[in-house]
Amino acid sequence: MSAPLLSIRDLSVSYTTRTGPVPAVRGVDLDVAPGEVVALVGESGSGKSTTAHAVVGLLPRGGRVDGGEIRFGAHDLATAGDRELRAVRGARIGLVPQDPTVSLNPTKRIGAQVAEVLRVHGLAGRREAAARVVELLERAGLSDPAVRARQYPHELSGGMRQRVLIAIAIAAGPELLIADEPTSALDVTVQRRILDHLDTLTRELGTAVLLVTHDLGVAADRAQRIAVMSGGRIVEVGPTEQVLSDPRDPYTRRLLAAAPSLAVARRSPAAVAPALREADPLVEVEGLGKDYPLPRGSGPRVLHAVRDVSFTVERGRTLALVGESGSGKSTTARMVLRLTEPTTGRIRFDGEDVTAARGADLRRLRRRAQLVYQNPYASLDPRFSIEEVVTEPLRAFGIGDRASRAARARELLDRVSLPATVLGRQPAELSGGQRQRVAIARALALSPELVVCDEPVSALDVSVQAQVLELLAELQEDTGVSYLFISHDLAVVRQVAHTVVVMRGGEVVESGTTEALFTSPTHDYTRELLAAIPGATAPTAGGTR
Amino acid sequence: MGGSATGRYVLRRLAQAVVVLWAAYTVSFLVLDALPGDPVTAMASAGMDSGAVDQEQLDQLRAEYGYDDPMLVRYLDHLGSAATGDLGDSVATGRPVVDTIAQALPPTLQLAGAALALAVLLGGGLALVATYSRRRWLRQVLLSLPGLGVSVPTFWVGLVLVQVLSFQLRLFPAFGNSGPSSLVLPAVTLAIPTGALVAQVLAKSLLTALDEPYVQTARAKGAGRARVHLSHALRNASLPALTVVGLLAGQLLANSVVVETVFSRDGLGRVTAGAVGSQDLPLVQGVVVLGALVFVLVNLAVDLVYPLLDRRIVVAGGRRSLA
Numbered sequence: 001m002s003a004p005l006l007s008i009r010d011l012s013v014s015y016t017t018r019t020g021p022v023p024a025v026r027g028v029d030l031d032v033a034p035g036e037v038v039a040l041v042g043e044s045g046s047g048k049s050t051t052a053h054a055v056v057g058l059l060p061r062g063g064r065v066d067g068g069e070i071r072f073g074a075h076d077l078a079t080a081g082d083r084e085l086r087a088v089r090g091a092r093i094g095l096v097p098q099d100p101t102v103s104l105n106p107t108k109r110i111g112a113q114v115a116e117v118l119r120v121h122g123l124a125g126r127r128e129a130a131a132r133v134v135e136l137l138e139r140a141g142l143s144d145p146a147v148r149a150r151q152y153p154h155e156l157s158g159g160m161r162q163r164v165l166i167a168i169a170i171a172a173g174p175e176l177l178i179a180d181e182p183t184s185a186l187d188v189t190v191q192r193r194i195l196d197h198l199d200t201l202t203r204e205l206g207t208a209v210l211l212v213t214h215d216l217g218v219a220a221d222r223a224q225r226i227a228v229m230s231g232g233r234i235v236e237v238g239p240t241e242q243v244l245s246d247p248r249d250p251y252t253r254r255l256l257a258a259a260p261s262l263a264v265a266r267r268s269p270a271a272v273a274p275a276l277r278e279a280d281p282l283v284e285v286e287g288l289g290k291d292y293p294l295p296r297g298s299g300p301r302v303l304h305a306v307r308d309v310s311f312t313v314e315r316g317r318t319l320a321l322v323g324e325s326g327s328g329k330s331t332t333a334r335m336v337l338r339l340t341e342p343t344t345g346r347i348r349f350d351g352e353d354v355t356a357a358r359g360a361d362l363r364r365l366r367r368r369a370q371l372v373y374q375n376p377y378a379s380l381d382p383r384f385s386i387e388e389v390v391t392e393p394l395r396a397f398g399i400g401d402r403a404s405r406a407a408r409a410r411e412l413l414d415r416v417s418l419p420a421t422v423l424g425r426q427p428a429e430l431s432g433g434q435r436q437r438v439a440i441a442r443a444l445a446l447s448p449e450l451v452v453c454d455e456p457v458s459a460l461d462v463s464v465q466a467q468v469l470e471l472l473a474e475l476q477e478d479t480g481v482s483y484l485f486i487s488h489d490l491a492v493v494r495q496v497a498h499t500v501v502v503m504r505g506g507e508v509v510e511s512g513t514t515e516a517l518f519t520s521p522t523h524d525y526t527r528e529l530l531a532a533i534p535g536a537t538a539p540t541a542g543g544t545r
Numbered sequence: 546m547g548g549s550a551t552g553r554y555v556l557r558r559l560a561q562a563v564v565v566l567w568a569a570y571t572v573s574f575l576v577l578d579a580l581p582g583d584p585v586t587a588m589a590s591a592g593m594d595s596g597a598v599d600q601e602q603l604d605q606l607r608a609e610y611g612y613d614d615p616m617l618v619r620y621l622d623h624l625g626s627a628a629t630g631d632l633g634d635s636v637a638t639g640r641p642v643v644d645t646i647a648q649a650l651p652p653t654l655q656l657a658g659a660a661l662a663l664a665v666l667l668g669g670g671l672a673l674v675a676t677y678s679r680r681r682w683l684r685q686v687l688l689s690l691p692g693l694g695v696s697v698p699t700f701w702v703g704l705v706l707v708q709v710l711s712f713q714l715r716l717f718p719a720f721g722n723s724g725p726s727s728l729v730l731p732a733v734t735l736a737i738p739t740g741a742l743v744a745q746v747l748a749k750s751l752l753t754a755l756d757e758p759y760v761q762t763a764r765a766k767g768a769g770r771a772r773v774h775l776s777h778a779l780r781n782a783s784l785p786a787l788t789v790v791g792l793l794a795g796q797l798l799a800n801s802v803v804v805e806t807v808f809s810r811d812g813l814g815r816v817t818a819g820a821v822g823s824q825d826l827p828l829v830q831g832v833v834v835l836g837a838l839v840f841v842l843v844n845l846a847v848d849l850v851y852p853l854l855d856r857r858i859v860v861a862g863g864r865r866s867l868a
Contacts, residue, residue, distance in 0.1 A: 058764055061756070082770075090767030097765070103758040107780045107855050117766040152856040168766060 004031035011068035039219035042229035094169030100162035111149030140167035159190035187324035217535025288345035320497035328506035370443040374455035376435035433464035569837035633827035653812035660735035668743030694741025703807035750782035791847035
């Protein structure tokens with residue numbers, strides 16, 4: 001390895017809070033060689049993003065470098081002043097931020113935002129910059145770059161915006177790119193295309209990359225070396241193959257085991273509760289469709305959000321609806337729950353047609369079908385205690401008295417493996433995984449036959465994801481509940497679903513048993529989705545795939 | 546967004562404005578009608594001090610002005626003439642209400658316009674300096690000023706300014722409508738509460754904008770603080786402040802009543818105060834309708850400026866919406 005481009009020594013960072021300083025990064029050592037791709041992997045709160053942001057002096061409010069060195073060429077970025085940092089930022093170190101949908105200024109044209117890097121560093125005059133912008137946008141893989149340059153961010157998709165941000169990051173020809181979870185806000189197939197493009201670009205330009213990610217699969221595919229962070233320290237660092245096939249640290253091993261993309265289907269869902277299999281299905285959906293009227297003007301009058309979708313959810317089994325954003329999967333699930341009115345089609349629940357159910361019939365359906373939302377940080381009322389959250393469905397249906405409801409709440413928390421001491425707490429006092437357990441307990445309060453899980457783990461860390469998926473499977477085994485499981489993540493779906501319905505643009509492109517779909521997909525789009533699962537080709541410790 | 550679409554949008558908003566004016570007229574009519582006493586009594590007790598006006602004369606006057614008709618008849622009658630631009634005659638002076646207002650309006654518009662410009666400049670400047678400052682104490686001192694500005698009463702500020710700048714330092718005239726220098730003190734007085742609110746809202750949204758991820762992107766490009774502040778944060782933060790300015794236009798008219806009284810300036814504020822004092826109902830109602838008109842027009846102008854600042858806002862499709 002040649003002399004490092006970036007050399008971090010004994011870096012410590014803390015955040016000032018009301019209760020005093022909280023250390024976020026403690027004694028981190030890390031090197032990045034010229035042209036090398038190093039992945040910094042860890043769960044939320046591990047200090048990986050803080051480390052990356054400290055390198056460019058862009059710590060969030062309250063963040064402070066307490067000690068250590070960040071050598072970059074002749075600079076020590078840990079102690080550099082504002083002027084020195086500004087000369088490095090953008091020009092020699094580019095940053096690709098986390099969420100492309102909010103990382104571009106909504107009030108400025110794309111072209112001006114890309115040109116700004118060149119102008120700030122005096123690399124181009126006004127006219128020259130305009131020409132370079134088009135070239136850079138093209139380089140970042142955008143079609144019609146001249147048109148894009150005149151557009152505003154909201155006129156571009158998330159993937160396109162991330163390409164713009166990549167164009168900004170590479171504009172001044174930096175030696176190092178810091179990519180902070182650059183694709184975690186994007187759809188899987190888009191994610192893959194963007195990472196592929198970034199790979200090619202940085203290889204061509206000889207740019208080193210510090211890739212921050214929570215996904216070991218992504219790290220496995222992209223990096224030459226992996227550094228694993230936990231609790232503010234680097235617990236393991238080494239060449240990618242070595243870290244994946246021979247992890248030294250127990251934390252790395254746990255992370256590997258939890259990563260859905262790398263793990264083999266741990267519990268084969270087909271084996272779950274075969275005894276519960278019955279002839280009559282719980283939910284039958286036939287030719288379901290939803291149209292939304294479009295504003296008057298040229299073009300079509302209505303948007304077909306969902307078109308002619310049919311599937312069957314068996315009792316005690318899990319059906320997964322898979323697709324990317326805009327595929328109509330969430331709309332379909334909402335129609336099954338009768339939260340959105342279908343335009344066409346039929347929904348039968350337990351043999352009874354509920355497509356147009358109202359009043360008492362609808363209320364009965366509400367009792368038998370429940371929902372677990374994607375974001376446990378938003379789906380629990382912050383002013384309720386956990387007991388109030390869990391017993392709310394019981395109160396809504398006037399079931400039991402105060403004492404029996406309290407008893408039921410304890411029982412439900414026990415079911416989702418939370419201690420009874422949690423009952424008196426507020427949602428804000430719980431972690432994301434604990435909150436999602438509470439949300440599941442709430443969904444189970446009325447002993448429903450169907451639970452719709454809308455991306456129930458996508459907001460959670462991988463190790464927590466694994467635990468929640470495990471819990472869902474256990475609950476199904478015990479109670480015979482059926483799941484309608486919505487996800488964009490095929491790796492997750494593989495672990496929980498018995499049957500899979502793949503949706504795209506509002507229509508079903510393929511459906512079948514999980515086994516069949518994963519081993520012999522028939523539709524191109526399914527194949528594309530499968531290929532987009534990160535880490536699919538990486539060697540793993542288990543080696544059983 | 547095509548030109549014709551914007552044109553249609555403006556037409557629709559103007560049609561809505563007519564409805565708002567009608568509602569303002571109707572509500573003010575009903576409220577004023579419900580007040581005890583009527584203009585004729587007021588007229589009799591104020592104007593003719595030559596002793597007793599007997600009941601017969603009062604009834605005659607009422608019949609003459611139409612005050613003995615049933616309410617609905619009076620309402621429709623007045624509304625009909627209002628639609629043709631005739632808001633009736635002032636009971637106190639006998640002159641048409643429209644003429645009285647038209648005469649009093651220019652000095653008040655001058656005052657309100659000057660005050661609005663001052664408020665935006667001072668309030669906006671304060672917010673920018675406060676959020677830009679890296680000195681904690683300075684930032685905190687500056688950010689506490691707007692709260693003070695909102696809470697001190699307008700008449701008190703006016704009196705202090707007159708006392709110090711006019712009587713002691715003799716810099717500006719204290720009273721009257723003579724030339725631009727007489728505009729300074731009232732405009733400053735009127736601008737203080739408005740500017741304070743603009744400063745509060747703009748400072749708050751600047752601080753929010755500075756925490757947005759796109760600001761981090763700008764900083765990662767190597768942009769300096771001034772550039773980040775003015776070129777990225779300010780434009781995004783100015784939308785809420787603009788909304789407040791639209792809402793405050795109405796408040797400026799209301800405050801001009803106090804300010805014009807304190808500084809003895811002629812203008813709409815004093816006309817209003819006088820009309821209320823003498824129960825000159827037609828004139829009061831004319832002022833109410835004018836207030837509604839100003840409010841509607843200012844907010845239409847604000848709505849038309851939004852999309853220039855933020856392209857996500859589309860005015861054409863019937864209502865403002867985030868695309």
